[in-house]
Amino acid sequence: xxxxxxxxxxxxxxxxxxxxxxxxxxxxxxxxxxxxxxxxxxxxxxxxxxxxxxxxxxxxxxxxxxxxxxxxxxxxxxxxxxxxxxxxxxxxxxxxxxxxxxxxxxxxxxxxxx
Amino acid sequence: xxxxxxxxxxxxxxxxxxxxxxxxxxxxxxxxxxxxxxxxxxxxxxxxxxxxxxxxxxxxxxxxxxxxxxxxxxxxxxxxxxxxxxxxxxxxxxxxxxxxxxxxxxxxxxxxxxx
Numbered sequence: 224x225x226x227x228x229x230x231x232x233x234x235x236x237x238x239x240x241x242x243x244x245x246x247x248x249x250x251x252x253x254x255x256x257x258x259x260x261x262x263x264x265x266x267x268x269x270x271x272x273x274x275x276x277x278x279x280x281x282x283x284x285x286x287x288x289x290x291x292x293x294x295x296x297x298x299x300x301x302x303x304x305x306x307x308x309x310x311x312x313x314x315x316x317x318x319x320x321x322x323x324x325x326x327x328x329x330x331x332x333x334x335x336x337x
Numbered sequence: 338x339x340x341x342x343x344x345x346x347x348x349x350x351x352x353x354x355x356x357x358x359x360x361x362x363x364x365x366x367x368x369x370x371x372x373x374x375x376x377x378x379x380x381x382x383x384x385x386x387x388x389x390x391x392x393x394x395x396x397x398x399x400x401x402x403x404x405x406x407x408x409x410x411x412x413x414x415x416x417x418x419x420x421x422x423x424x425x426x427x428x429x430x431x432x433x434x435x436x437x438x439x440x441x442x443x444x445x446x447x448x449x450x451x452x
Contacts, residue, residue: 260443314379
């Protein structure tokens with residue numbers, strides 16, 4: 224069965240600290256996509272990144288970086304030098320390669336304290 | 338604004354009433370998805386369309402839920418005989434086949450409260 228687990232329900236960090244959000248997934252598919260979305264207090268989901276299953280190269284975008292490890296079925300997200308504006312709920316998601324279905328984790332609520 | 342739009346943004350109804358929500362996707366997108374999100378949970382996939390064809394509906398929550406996309410543009414989600422458990426945020430997203438690897442763009446959602 225397809226499943227995404229975000230074990231961290233809530234995380235609080237002080238501004239400028241680094242923080243890593245964990246994501247573990249389960250799938251029977253050999254090809255699939257993984258995503259991270261941000262949901263700020265305003266409520267609208269914002270796409271952050273997509274990774275396909277045959278590309279395990281880590282990615283960095285500004286203060287954001289993602290570590291994809293197929294061997295452990297994990298797709299972790301790190302924010303470096305966190306800022307108050309990073310406070311939001313972050314969702315990890317998995318989709319079939321065809322894009323027919325998406326599976327979201329339960330989210331991690333991040334609070335960055337000034 | 339060329340993003341995904343949803344109408345209404347908020348809906349309060351009495352138990353047993355029918356409600357219909359509308360989603361207007363990004364114009365060039367041929368895929369449209371509906372999700373439900375309850376408090377403290379991630380979005381729960383309900384159904385999706387490619388153009389006007391509903392390609393996946395097995396995860397609609399019950400036969401009280403139905404969705405249409407008659408002309409392959411906007412879509413409607415209807416809930417018949419609403420129950421208090423239907424109270425949630427209903428999200429719509431659109432995407433493009435062959436686009437940026439299954440990226441979905443989400444709308445602001447319709448918050449449903451069933452009294």
